[in-house]
Amino acid sequence: MARLRENPEVRRAQIFDAAILMLGEQGFNGITVQRLAQRCGVSNAGLLHYFPSKDEILLGVLDELERREADIVVPLIAAAADKASEGAGASRGLVLELLRSMLERFAARPDLGRFLVVMQAEALHREHLANAWFRDREAMTIDLFADLLATLAAEPRRTARQLVALLYGLGQIWLRGDRDFDLLATWDSAVAALIPERR
Amino acid sequence: MARLRENPEVRRAQIFDAAILMLGEQGFNGITVQRLAQRCGVSNAGLLHYFPSKDEILLGVLDELERREADIVVPLIAAAADKASEGAGASRGLVLELLRSMLERFAARPDLGRFLVVMQAEALHREHLANAWFRDREAMTIDLFADLLATLAAEPRRTARQLVALLYGLGQIWLRGDRDFDLLATWDSAVAALIPERR
Amino acid sequence: MARLRENPEVRRAQIFDAAILMLGEQGFNGITVQRLAQRCGVSNAGLLHYFPSKDEILLGVLDELERREADIVVPLIAAAADKASEGAGASRGLVLELLRSMLERFAARPDLGRFLVVMQAEALHREHLANAWFRDREAMTIDLFADLLATLAAEPRRTARQLVALLYGLGQIWLRGDRDFDLLATWDSAVAALIPERR
Amino acid sequence: MARLRENPEVRRAQIFDAAILMLGEQGFNGITVQRLAQRCGVSNAGLLHYFPSKDEILLGVLDELERREADIVVPLIAAAADKASEGAGASRGLVLELLRSMLERFAARPDLGRFLVVMQAEALHREHLANAWFRDREAMTIDLFADLLATLAAEPRRTARQLVALLYGLGQIWLRGDRDFDLLATWDSAVAALIPERR
DNA sequence: AATGAATGAGGCTTCATTCAT
DNA sequence: GATGAATGAAGCCTCATTCAT
Numbered sequence: 001m002a003r004l005r006e007n008p009e010v011r012r013a014q015i016f017d018a019a020i021l022m023l024g025e026q027g028f029n030g031i032t033v034q035r036l037a038q039r040c041g042v043s044n045a046g047l048l049h050y051f052p053s054k055d056e057i058l059l060g061v062l063d064e065l066e067r068r069e070a071d072i073v074v075p076l077i078a079a080a081a082d083k084a085s086e087g088a089g090a091s092r093g094l095v096l097e098l099l100r101s102m103l104e105r106f107a108a109r110p111d112l113g114r115f116l117v118v119m120q121a122e123a124l125h126r127e128h129l130a131n132a133w134f135r136d137r138e139a140m141t142i143d144l145f146a147d148l149l150a151t152l153a154a155e156p157r158r159t160a161r162q163l164v165a166l167l168y169g170l171g172q173i174w175l176r177g178d179r180d181f182d183l184l185a186t187w188d189s190a191v192a193a194l195i196p197e198r199r
Numbered sequence: 200m201a202r203l204r205e206n207p208e209v210r211r212a213q214i215f216d217a218a219i220l221m222l223g224e225q226g227f228n229g230i231t232v233q234r235l236a237q238r239c240g241v242s243n244a245g246l247l248h249y250f251p252s253k254d255e256i257l258l259g260v261l262d263e264l265e266r267r268e269a270d271i272v273v274p275l276i277a278a279a280a281d282k283a284s285e286g287a288g289a290s291r292g293l294v295l296e297l298l299r300s301m302l303e304r305f306a307a308r309p310d311l312g313r314f315l316v317v318m319q320a321e322a323l324h325r326e327h328l329a330n331a332w333f334r335d336r337e338a339m340t341i342d343l344f345a346d347l348l349a350t351l352a353a354e355p356r357r358t359a360r361q362l363v364a365l366l367y368g369l370g371q372i373w374l375r376g377d378r379d380f381d382l383l384a385t386w387d388s389a390v391a392a393l394i395p396e397r398r
Numbered sequence: 399m400a401r402l403r404e405n406p407e408v409r410r411a412q413i414f415d416a417a418i419l420m421l422g423e424q425g426f427n428g429i430t431v432q433r434l435a436q437r438c439g440v441s442n443a444g445l446l447h448y449f450p451s452k453d454e455i456l457l458g459v460l461d462e463l464e465r466r467e468a469d470i471v472v473p474l475i476a477a478a479a480d481k482a483s484e485g486a487g488a489s490r491g492l493v494l495e496l497l498r499s500m501l502e503r504f505a506a507r508p509d510l511g512r513f514l515v516v517m518q519a520e521a522l523h524r525e526h527l528a529n530a531w532f533r534d535r536e537a538m539t540i541d542l543f544a545d546l547l548a549t550l551a552a553e554p555r556r557t558a559r560q561l562v563a564l565l566y567g568l569g570q571i572w573l574r575g576d577r578d579f580d581l582l583a584t585w586d587s588a589v590a591a592l593i594p595e596r597r
Numbered sequence: 598m599a600r601l602r603e604n605p606e607v608r609r610a611q612i613f614d615a616a617i618l619m620l621g622e623q624g625f626n627g628i629t630v631q632r633l634a635q636r637c638g639v640s641n642a643g644l645l646h647y648f649p650s651k652d653e654i655l656l657g658v659l660d661e662l663e664r665r666e667a668d669i670v671v672p673l674i675a676a677a678a679d680k681a682s683e684g685a686g687a688s689r690g691l692v693l694e695l696l697r698s699m700l701e702r703f704a705a706r707p708d709l710g711r712f713l714v715v716m717q718a719e720a721l722h723r724e725h726l727a728n729a730w731f732r733d734r735e736a737m738t739i740d741l742f743a744d745l746l747a748t749l750a751a752e753p754r755r756t757a758r759q760l761v762a763l764l765y766g767l768g769q770i771w772l773r774g775d776r777d778f779d780l781l782a783t784w785d786s787a788v789a790a791l792i793p794e795r796r
Numbered sequence: 797a798a799t800g801a802a803t804g805a806g807g808c809t810t811c812a813t814t815c816a817t
Numbered sequence: 818g819a820t821g822a823a824t825g826a827a828g829c830c831t832c833a834t835t836c837a838t
Contacts, residue, residue, distance in 0.1 A: 520627075
């Protein structure tokens with residue numbers, strides 16, 4: 001057998017990508033350590049050398065995702081807050097722009113988007129491994145949106161929920177329909193409608 | 200063993216309910232013929248006496264759901280169309296009402312809602328047993344909405360997608376958050392924003 | 399495949415016998431559900447249809463053994479007690495006879511003897527599945543012997559321990575040496591020496 | 598990782614001790630190269646650097662034990678033979694003393710005793726790695742005892758077997774019962790009974 | 797209608813071992 | 818001397834399914 005010794009960092013990244021792909025296709029219960037290993041070009045046992053168990057694979061992926069997300073989202077928000085401080089009048093445009101950039105990230109990595117959409121639904125159940133992760137993530141997102149909308153909407157939390165719902169739903173429809181419509185335009189128009197213009 | 204001979208119709212219904220519940224919790228790959236049988240108070244083989252295979256259980260449930268849904272939705276739409284024909288001016292109110300009634304049905308049966316939300320995401324994958332079913336259902340729903348919005352929105356299909364997305368997303372958030380906000384009010388306010396008032 | 403449907407009682411008995419044989423040869427960690435099943439002419443899963451797990455196989459065997467042993471030993475002791483009550487002077491002979499009959503049972507079923515010898519040693523460890531079973535059994539045996547020796551030995555518990563030790567040890571030596579000496583005679587002579595004749 | 602470079606001799610001794618301990622607890626099939634390595638503070642591969650395989654670990658331990666034992670027992674016997682040659686009358690006392698010293702060694706190192714007791718039983722099976730070792734050892738011990746008893750017992754081999762049996766059995770009972778009785782006294786009294794006093 | 801017996805396939809994980817560093 | 822990477826081979830158990838009763 002070709003016992004290919006890879007750089008551990010590379011291997012881990014490779015496993016992450018494959019896991020995101022496969023989990024997004026088949027869900028946690030649908031994948032197999034075996035098949036995941038196969039796609040990574042590693043043996044069954046070889047894969048478990050990096051992650052002690054199947055559970056840890058999912059948790060590891062979530063962990064990594066969280067880290068990456070933080071690296072990206074935090075600066076975005078900081079930037080928005082920065083600009084916003086210059087003048088209150090600018091904030092609606094800034095918020096729309098921020099929201100748009102979130103969807104752009106989604107659209108840029110459909111595999112990741114599918115992973116999130118699928119796992120999120122699977123994790124609805126309280127006993128699911130990833131339930132807490134998605135609960136927390138959702139709560140944080142709603143909180144964040146509500147903060148951003150504080151002065152823009154009469155009921156910021158409600159509008160925040162609507163936006164998050166739209167994000168989930170449009171993403172899913174877009175993925176299911178083989179991306180056969182303009183996701184960004186649909187999103188923008190809905191956002192514009194949901195965040196009322198100041199008079 | 201108490202070999203309880205049940206009325207077959209009753210048993211089937213009982214199995215349907217249990218299947219919807221468990222599938223909504225754990226997904227198709229998460230459930231087991233064994234465990235489903237257990238919850239129905241039937242033996243492993245006893246369950247498969249009603250459904251030839253695990254696949255058939257899911258397909259059977261979807262079939263049944265489709266039938267029930269048709270029984271309910273068709274009259275609703277007919278009624279709306281009926282009223283609408285009386286005068287074009289009335290239709291916005293009618294559409295809002297119709298949409299609201301759809302969400303009311305969702306809210307009334309959270310187990311069923313969860314089943315749909317979870318299976319729908321799981322079925323994103325082209326190879327999934329239920330992929331076609333959910334694709335068709337979504338296409339029909341979008342078509343239906345687009346028709347209803349024909350004269351109410353500038354881009355009826357786009358608005359239809361937004362509404363469907365909102366439906367999915369709000370449902371999921373509501374379920375995940377233990378129904379800790381007013382689903383109907385949130386929906387109504389979003390719908391009102393997305394379907395512009397005629398001037 | 400020849401899907402031979404056996405009488406469940408027969409199957410269980412068959413599994414018991416095979417388990418005793420194999421456990422006596424290879425110990426608990428040395429056997430395999432697979433191999434045990436093979437020797438019983440059942441499939442892997444077929445075996446686990448009778449015992450939910452490998453652990454349960456051992457526990458089941460011990461349970462069954464306990465039951466059988468009780469059926470045999472209790473009457474023996476009752477008989478001894480009965481005879482003994484006729485006249486205290488007779489008891490030494492009775493005790494020797496009783497002990498001899500225990501060893502005869504051991505000699506009659508070397509497979510069972512080996513099972514007990516091997517598992518007993520393996521179960522020395524506190525964490526072993528069968529530790530409690532063998533502890534209890536040993537305590538009971540020592541208690542029983544001590545009772546029988548109450549009037550025959552100056553220190554009944556000490557003599558009881560010596561007898562039990564001899565029982566274990568001779569059994570093991572006999573088995574290891576391919577039964578190349580007269581077990582009963584060796585035992586009788588030791589017992590006679592350890593239980594002093596009344597003067 | 599702290600790649601602690603240890604003196605090889607020290608490492609080997611350390612591994613021996615850990616192996617004796619773990620083998621005595623869990624038997625050969627119960628231990629794992631991994632776990633043994635862990636207890637030694639070495640990596641998996643690090644352990645196998647000292648012993649080419651798991652089998653070799655056991656064989657190595659037995660080898661080492663044999664060497665140590667020879668170093669101790671040979672002088673003892675020589676001394677006994679020496680004294681014995683002075684006058685035949687002294688030999689019963691000398692034999693009792695010699696036997697006692699064997700048990701004292703057992704009592705002084707319960708971990709080693711447990712190793713011997715457990716492996717000995719496990720090795721009953723002809724196919725066992727250590728079967729030959731324990732057979733040889735037992736034969737030698739019986740031979741030795743029989744020699745010592747040549748003039749002291751009517752049937753030296755029989756008495757020798759009884760003593761060896763007692764040695765095994767008492768050791769095991771003592772270990773199982775958490776050493777809750779006086780091992781040496783129990784042994785001495787049995788030995789005294791089994792080796793008849795000269796008249 | 798309903799079940800227990802039985803099974804082949806496969807899933808997660810552990811294990812002893814090899815090899816390059 | 819010592820290790821991490823990697824693996825093939827099991828091992829226990831679960832699963833969907835079949836079949837005779």
